[in-house]
Amino acid sequence: MPNITIEGPPIKDLDVKRRLVKGLTEVAVEAYGLSAQKIRVVIKENPPENVARGGQLLSDIKKAEAKLKGG
Amino acid sequence: MPNITIEGPPIKDLDVKRRLVKGLTEVAVEAYGLSAQKIRVVIKENPPENVARGGQLLSDIKKAEAKLKGG
Amino acid sequence: MPNITIEGPPIKDLDVKRRLVKGLTEVAVEAYGLSAQKIRVVIKENPPENVARGGQLLSDIKKAEAKLKGG
Amino acid sequence: MPNITIEGPPIKDLDVKRRLVKGLTEVAVEAYGLSAQKIRVVIKENPPENVARGGQLLSDIKKAEAKLKGG
Amino acid sequence: MPNITIEGPPIKDLDVKRRLVKGLTEVAVEAYGLSAQKIRVVIKENPPENVARGGQLLSDIKKAEAKLKGG
Amino acid sequence: MPNITIEGPPIKDLDVKRRLVKGLTEVAVEAYGLSAQKIRVVIKENPPENVARGGQLLSDIKKAEAKLKGG
Numbered sequence: 008m009p010n011i012t013i014e015g016p017p018i019k020d021l022d023v024k025r026r027l028v029k030g031l032t033e034v035a036v037e038a039y040g041l042s043a044q045k046i047r048v049v050i051k052e053n054p055p056e057n058v059a060r061g062g063q064l065l066s067d068i069k070k071a072e073a074k075l076k077g078g
Numbered sequence: 079m080p081n082i083t084i085e086g087p088p089i090k091d092l093d094v095k096r097r098l099v100k101g102l103t104e105v106a107v108e109a110y111g112l113s114a115q116k117i118r119v120v121i122k123e124n125p126p127e128n129v130a131r132g133g134q135l136l137s138d139i140k141k142a143e144a145k146l147k148g149g
Numbered sequence: 150m151p152n153i154t155i156e157g158p159p160i161k162d163l164d165v166k167r168r169l170v171k172g173l174t175e176v177a178v179e180a181y182g183l184s185a186q187k188i189r190v191v192i193k194e195n196p197p198e199n200v201a202r203g204g205q206l207l208s209d210i211k212k213a214e215a216k217l218k219g220g
Numbered sequence: 221m222p223n224i225t226i227e228g229p230p231i232k233d234l235d236v237k238r239r240l241v242k243g244l245t246e247v248a249v250e251a252y253g254l255s256a257q258k259i260r261v262v263i264k265e266n267p268p269e270n271v272a273r274g275g276q277l278l279s280d281i282k283k284a285e286a287k288l289k290g291g
Numbered sequence: 292m293p294n295i296t297i298e299g300p301p302i303k304d305l306d307v308k309r310r311l312v313k314g315l316t317e318v319a320v321e322a323y324g325l326s327a328q329k330i331r332v333v334i335k336e337n338p339p340e341n342v343a344r345g346g347q348l349l350s351d352i353k354k355a356e357a358k359l360k361g362g
Numbered sequence: 363m364p365n366i367t368i369e370g371p372p373i374k375d376l377d378v379k380r381r382l383v384k385g386l387t388e389v390a391v392e393a394y395g396l397s398a399q400k401i402r403v404v405i406k407e408n409p410p411e412n413v414a415r416g417g418q419l420l421s422d423i424k425k426a427e428a429k430l431k432g433g
Binding site for chain 5: 008009010011012013014015016018023024026027030031033034035037038039058060065
């Protein structure tokens with residue numbers, strides 16, 4: 008009963024979620040040699056003001072990048 | 079200071095959450111021999127389009143089941 | 150590529166989130182001797198009816214405390 | 221398919237683990253109204269030098285307490 | 292910077308781990324439209340006495356199944 | 363009762379762990395305005411063959427880097 012948790016930005020398109028869980032499950036089936044029915048996947052969607060890299064919120068990084076391009 | 083994280087479908091009834099955390103805490107107190115005050119519980123509620131089994135979103139599995147019954 | 154997940158009550162002030170991720174990243178940089186760019190931080194905000202201590206929901210503990218103070 | 225993760229100190233007695241997962245599962249079955257077969261439980265065992273409270277490692281807290289009692 | 296955590300039984304063959312993280316990363320790249328360098332994967336290996344389904348430890352379920360086959 | 367989980371490479375020096383949990387706790391105390399006693403920290407140590415970036419295990423990335431430098 009492996010469990011995959013994938014955390015990333017929000018995904019608006021339900022078809023993208025469908026392909027995501029199908030793809031992750033197939034890879035896990037291959038690795039563990041277990042039936043797909045034993046694989047659980049959870050998608051966690053984090054807003055960009057709750058994730059940071061290099062000590063900066065992703066929401067701030069994006070704004071700074073947009074300014075650079077716009078300027 | 080054990081920590082219990084329980085992930086499942088959304089729970090609408092607050093009394094169900096009350097019984098859930100009380101019950102989980104009692105089981106942990108028994109197992110670890112620690113006071114209830116040291117046990118932390120977190121409930122995580124996942125929407126059915128963010129959880130998959132067998133490579134299929136729970137929201138799709140439920141729709142397919144509803145169709146079968148309805149048909 | 151260390152990852153820090155911090156779970157706590159909701160944080161409304163974006164500046165508090167900024168200081169939080171900056172501070173956590175600096176501490177991790179110091180401990181691991183890695184560049185800040187390799188440190189990822191995720192903030193998870195739990196509503197008080199989804200967290201318990203001593204077998205009681207935080208939302209109920211707060212209500213009881215407010216009553217005591219009010220009485 | 222709810223999932224329960226319980227993190228705490230190492231548990232040496234296998235019977236304690238058995239009662240722990242049985243108890244947690246029964247509480248979840250009651251709360252979600254799902255069959256026990258849908259409940260997954262994972263026990264995570266953390267060594268006391270990897271957990272802290274009040275900014276102090278549990279291993280250090282325990283040593284300090286033992287000294288107090290011994291002295 | 293999405294993060295994938297995959298929890299399952301121990302994997303002894305390093306090549307299986309290589310294929311696992313490569314496959315999971317490719318699926319995430321496709322879903323999020325981000326470069327592979329932004330995808331982090333962590334494999335967590337749980338011993339069978341620390342995972343349960345239906346309220347029973349996997350280690351006990353396996354023993355019972357082996358007995359059935361053997362007898 | 364906020365909880366911080368920090369995942370990274372193994373830390374051999376106990377003093378580094380002490381400074382790490384002390385520093386993370388201080389940052390959380392500042393952000394949440396709660397006493398240090400309410401902050402829990404857990405350190406998770408992942409071996410380099412269980413973490414990947416860009417679809418490659420850290421253990422393989424390190425080997426390739428060592429070769430480049432050595433050659």
